[in-house]
Amino acid sequence: MTGRDLPFEEDARPPAGEPALIVDVEGFEGPLDLLLTLARNQKVDLARISILALVEQYMAFVEEARKLRLELAADYLVMAAWLAFLKSRLLLPPPEKAGDEPSGEEMAGMLAFRLRRLEAMREAAARLVNRDRLGRDVFARGAPEPVAVSADVRWQASLYDLLAAYATQRQRQMVTRVHVARRTVWSLADAREILTRLVGRLADWVPLEEFLSPYLADPQTLATVRASAFTASLELAREGRLELRQSGAFAPLYLRSGTPRAADPVGEGRGNGKDSDKEGKA
Amino acid sequence: MSGTRATITDLASRDRREALRIAEAILFASAAPVSTEDLARRLPEGSDVAAVLRDLQAAYAGRGVNLVRVAEAWAFRTAEDLAYLLRHEAVETRKLSRAALETLAIIAYHQPVTRAEIEEIRGVSTSKGSVDVLLETGWIRMRGRRRTPGRPVTYGTTVAFLEHFGLPALSDLPGLEELRGAGLLEGHIPVGFRIPVPGDDDALTEEEEPLDEADLLGYGEALDPEPEAD
Amino acid sequence: MSGTRATITDLASRDRREALRIAEAILFASAAPVSTEDLARRLPEGSDVAAVLRDLQAAYAGRGVNLVRVAEAWAFRTAEDLAYLLRHEAVETRKLSRAALETLAIIAYHQPVTRAEIEEIRGVSTSKGSVDVLLETGWIRMRGRRRTPGRPVTYGTTVAFLEHFGLPALSDLPGLEELRGAGLLEGHIPVGFRIPVPGDDDALTEEEEPLDEADLLGYGEALDPEPEAD
Numbered sequence: 001m002t003g004r005d006l007p008f009e010e011d012a013r014p015p016a017g018e019p020a021l022i023v024d025v026e027g028f029e030g031p032l033d034l035l036l037t038l039a040r041n042q043k044v045d046l047a048r049i050s051i052l053a054l055v056e057q058y059m060a061f062v063e064e065a066r067k068l069r070l071e072l073a074a075d076y077l078v079m080a081a082w083l084a085f086l087k088s089r090l091l092l093p094p095p096e097k098a099g100d101e102p103s104g105e106e107m108a109g110m111l112a113f114r115l116r117r118l119e120a121m122r123e124a125a126a127r128l129v130n131r132d133r134l135g136r137d138v139f140a141r142g143a144p145e146p147v148a149v150s151a152d153v154r155w156q157a158s159l160y161d162l163l164a165a166y167a168t169q170r171q172r173q174m175v176t177r178v179h180v181a182r183r184t185v186w187s188l189a190d191a192r193e194i195l196t197r198l199v200g201r202l203a204d205w206v207p208l209e210e211f212l213s214p215y216l217a218d219p220q221t222l223a224t225v226r227a228s229a230f231t232a233s234l235e236l237a238r239e240g241r242l243e244l245r246q247s248g249a250f251a252p253l254y255l256r257s258g259t260p261r262a263a264d265p266v267g268e269g270r271g272n273g274k275d276s277d278k279e280g281k282a
Numbered sequence: 283m284s285g286t287r288a289t290i291t292d293l294a295s296r297d298r299r300e301a302l303r304i305a306e307a308i309l310f311a312s313a314a315p316v317s318t319e320d321l322a323r324r325l326p327e328g329s330d331v332a333a334v335l336r337d338l339q340a341a342y343a344g345r346g347v348n349l350v351r352v353a354e355a356w357a358f359r360t361a362e363d364l365a366y367l368l369r370h371e372a373v374e375t376r377k378l379s380r381a382a383l384e385t386l387a388i389i390a391y392h393q394p395v396t397r398a399e400i401e402e403i404r405g406v407s408t409s410k411g412s413v414d415v416l417l418e419t420g421w422i423r424m425r426g427r428r429r430t431p432g433r434p435v436t437y438g439t440t441v442a443f444l445e446h447f448g449l450p451a452l453s454d455l456p457g458l459e460e461l462r463g464a465g466l467l468e469g470h471i472p473v474g475f476r477i478p479v480p481g482d483d484d485a486l487t488e489e490e491e492p493l494d495e496a497d498l499l500g501y502g503e504a505l506d507p508e509p510e511a512d
Numbered sequence: 513m514s515g516t517r518a519t520i521t522d523l524a525s526r527d528r529r530e531a532l533r534i535a536e537a538i539l540f541a542s543a544a545p546v547s548t549e550d551l552a553r554r555l556p557e558g559s560d561v562a563a564v565l566r567d568l569q570a571a572y573a574g575r576g577v578n579l580v581r582v583a584e585a586w587a588f589r590t591a592e593d594l595a596y597l598l599r600h601e602a603v604e605t606r607k608l609s610r611a612a613l614e615t616l617a618i619i620a621y622h623q624p625v626t627r628a629e630i631e632e633i634r635g636v637s638t639s640k641g642s643v644d645v646l647l648e649t650g651w652i653r654m655r656g657r658r659r660t661p662g663r664p665v666t667y668g669t670t671v672a673f674l675e676h677f678g679l680p681a682l683s684d685l686p687g688l689e690e691l692r693g694a695g696l697l698e699g700h701i702p703v704g705f706r707i708p709v710p711g712d713d714d715a716l717t718e719e720e721e722p723l724d725e726a727d728l729l730g731y732g733e734a735l736d737p738e739p740e741a742d
Binding site: 029030031032033035075113114116117118120121122123124125127128129131132133134135136137138139140141144145146147 | 540541542543544587588589590591592595598599602610611613614616617618620621633634635636637675676677678679685686687691694696
């Protein structure tokens with residue numbers, strides 16, 4: 001790195017017909033690296049370099065790159081702009097009270113600091129790499145004797161935990177049973193839905209029992225099916241979607257589809273006595 | 283401090299001392315035991331390898347690490363009486379998951395019981411994991427196979443189970459009234475609800491047949507086409 | 513031969529000697545440094561760990577193998593001056609690029625440091641690749657997030673870094689004092705940059721906050737909207 005001359009005169013000229021090269025590729029790691037190389041070429045302590053001379057050299061480099069139509073990375077142009085600003089600050093008399101803006105000297109100091117810091121880090125990296133390194137210069141035990149870990153798992157549970165777990169889960173099961181029993185109830189909504197579907201567009205009188213026969217097989221649900229179906233039929237009759245007929249107490253109940261807005265507003269099956277008869281039977 | 287480095291640094295000539303240091307470093311850094319020839323090749327010319335090894339072995343005798351001969355080669359090894367340092371016995375206490383605990387309790391009360399029966403009682407499918415964990419605790423064991431289609435494995439508890447839970451016998455597992463008395467069962471208890479009293483007989487019941495050889499090798503459960511989920 | 517075992521076997525009491533043997537065996541058996549606490553736990557009760565380590569270090573000074581300190585831990589390593597003889601044992605390691613080495617040095621000297629700060633010092637945007645390569649070596653780690661807008665990840669070195677470069681502590685980094693004295697590690701000139709001084713404290717500084725879960729899973733950097741180029 002040290003003492004390297006600007007390399008593009010010899011090396012970076014793009015062969016005819018080839019796309020422009022980026023100066024970055026030529027071995028400089030960014031504008032600060034380039035500045036550091038240029039500064040080193042001044043062959044003085046970095047603390048005493050001429051920032052102005054450095055700015056001139058950098059500008060010359062960028063100018064040369066432009067002339068050669070090399071494509072410079074944006075970083076280089078940003079640095080060039082900043083250096084141009086710095087140069088103007090250094091050459092012009094300081095403005096009257098520039099507020100918070102740093103003076104030319106402060107900016108130059110900052111640049112010198114950054115260069116010194118980068119150089120210091122390069123040296124630090126070199127010193128680090130040249131240390132006696134483990135596995136290269138210094139060695140650990142080649143055949144370490146590993147500690148064998150034998151994990152002995154002890155399971156922990158108390159009798160109380162055990163009994164509580166058993167009781168809790170058996171108790172849960174009792175509750176579950178109640179749930180299952182409840183499912184065997186025919187809700188009014190279920191009955192309504194089924195009746196509506198079954199009665200459909202039925203023109204003739206058909207006994208209720210016949211509709212329900214597929215649902216009456218299970219003796220456990222017999223009562224609930226009958227009661228819900230009856231209640232639902234009454235509701236549907238009131239809405240005029242169904243007509244009911246019964247010839248006498250405990251006689252079969254007949255259904256047919258209703259005639260909406262029919263003249264007969266009171267269904268034949270709507271007598272109170274018959275209702276209670278039916279319920280009694282259920 | 284200088285007086286304490288007698289072993290190697292005070293020995294004989296400077297060359298001899300250097301040969302010892304080199305041998306020590308090579309033997310230390312080598313991944314495998316180093317043969318006498320190999321060592322001889324790497325020591326400074328004119329070194330007496332046998333003497334160097336003898337001195338080194340003497341220097342490390344009685345120490346925490348000894349120079350030992352392995353086949354035709356040499357290596358540092360932890361002193362035999364300190365071998366215990368290389369073993370670390372970790373005791374890890376783990377708690378059973380709720381699912382495992384419930385499964386264990388069902389096995390305890392309902393044994394001999396199959397996984398399908400456990401699932402029926404729990405109302406959820408029991409993961410094979412829970413049963414495996416319980417087998418690992420040593421508290422349950424595979425007892426046999428039920429004489430029903432599919433020949434499912436039956437599970438029961440072990441003596442270690444009784445020991446861990448401080449039960450003299452399985453018949454000492456608290457019954458319905460005791461569970462109620464302890465406040466573990468509350469509310470209305472349906473008619474017909476019973477808690478089984480497991481027998482203390484280790485022998486197989488009439489409904490069970492012995493395990494196959496494959497079961498005893500630990501492949502038993504793999505034969506069961508039971509669902510696995512939790 | 514008995515006169516040659518002065519170092520350890522003649523020392524003080526039997527207990528002290530035994531503690532030395534045990535420490536020697538433990539440290540010899542492990543390729544990685546053993547922490548003082550770990551050692552203390554494994555030595556007989558009432559052992560003076562510091563004294564044992566001091567004696568052991570003295571006993572091995574000038575030998576082919578030395579006892580060295582790495583962070584708060586200890587390890588036996590071959591003597592530095594014997595490097596030329598041991599190249600034989602060297603394992604081929606990937607060489608780091610200049611950019612990666614420079615980045616490593618900046619992280620070591622300036623930690624905790626963010627990628628933006630590394631870029632600021634290098635004057636070039638650091639490719640994510642360099643940082644990844646360094647993370648892969650195990651020499652650097654994500655420490656936390658800086659309490660500044662954008663919450664950038666802060667980087668620092670690891671114990672493996674100290675171990676690899678034979679540094680007892682970060683304060684033993686070569687030239688650290690001079691760099692600090694020259695103000696190159698502390699923001700004395702720069703208006704607007706502040707570079708913290710690397711401490712040996714692994715704990716987060718006041719300006720850092722812990723990493724998120726995502727960071728720890730390795731997705732941390734993906735959240736940083738920093739430019740990626742070299």
